[in-house]
Amino acid sequence: MENFARRRDRFDLFDGMDSPAVNLSFPLELPDPRPWCKANGLPPFHVLLCAILRAVLKVENFRYRIHDGEVFMIDRLIPAFTVINENNDLNFAMFDWSDDLRTFVARGSAAREAASNMTALNAHYSTLSPREAKHQVHVTCIPWLAFTSIQHPVATLACPDIPSIAWGKFRDGAPGELLLPFSVQAHHGFVDGFHIHQLAQQIAAELAAIIAEG
Template identity: 75%
Template sequence: MLEKFERRRDRFNLFNSMDSSAVNLCFPLELPDFRPWCKEQGLAPFHVLLCAVLRATLQVENFRYRLLEGEVIRIDRLIPSFTVVNQHNDLNFAMFAWADDLREFVARGVAAREQASRMTQLNASYATLSPREAKEQVFITCIPWLAFTSIQHPSASLAQPDIPSFAWGKFRDGPHGRLEVPFSVQAHHGFVDGFHIHQLAQAIAGEIAGFMQASPGPGGSPSA
């Protein structure tokens, strides 16, 4: 299962020995403009993009590697989670169970957002995860008010930022009728290089295009 990783173990050993092994890139992510499609389908654009990002993460092998008790493992699923703002404008965390069907994924995400946004205390549901389950995440935040050009993600350990962190900002019109989103990726450089971040960006755009092509019309259940 880790054959591909073994080819880059020497790179992993190099970066893992550094004080900070993180690679962090911010770039304008170009996507098909799926906002009109989301409106037609009655789907929240954030949650559609969340689904596309998580599906793309599983497509790119290097984003599946994690460190557990000093050993490299490969995850096979993801537990969706993201940050929300509560009624006091404080950050909270939302988490929900994966669904392969896009419409069901969005419905679960919206329900998790509403639940977390009503809470005044920090949602500590992530603390109930086992150490192995905790690795089945990527950390996701959205800053829809700002077209940021850089971001520093918090990390529990500077030396081992093995769980990737993604952020995106304000949607804006891009060239040739496309959508442009400021997007940030932070990952362990022993696992992920700039090329893999490029692959992730391409996969996200492909997932969005696939949703739109598979659309059965309002009220249907696109699951491609």
């Protein structure tokens, strides 16, 4: 929390506003994981999700949260993301974290299958305590649209401390690269545009490392 202490005045400034959220949408340039995923029998969505969440854990500013009026820093994540069920309604998939890529993908795929087969909203969310819920990052994929902006909902307008991440329809970039619309929303008391830039760079680095490790 030493780093946060240095920006406490920035936090106080933005936290006193009606909405302290910062939201940026931009084209994210990444190494194209699709050939590697195909060769290894892994779904690109879950590999990208793993790279994104690993990156979140490595950029400290995305780990700050607020609970009972106090700022603390999480040391783990509860992976969760949106899915579409058989009625084309939104639902939430949630699973236990694993540092092993293939275990992460297997758990994420099973959670996606389970949530997509539920007609009611996934009730597992209601079992989390308010503090446990802070160990999430809200993740959604909108693969049909190359969006240029997005507004994420927040439970409390004045407390958007849980980051929200979204990406959309991808397209080919330079040889060996992928471009996709990407959005990051976070509490401006914790995160500036520079930290979103750091996150984007770290996601690309995590994905490159996954591909290189084989």
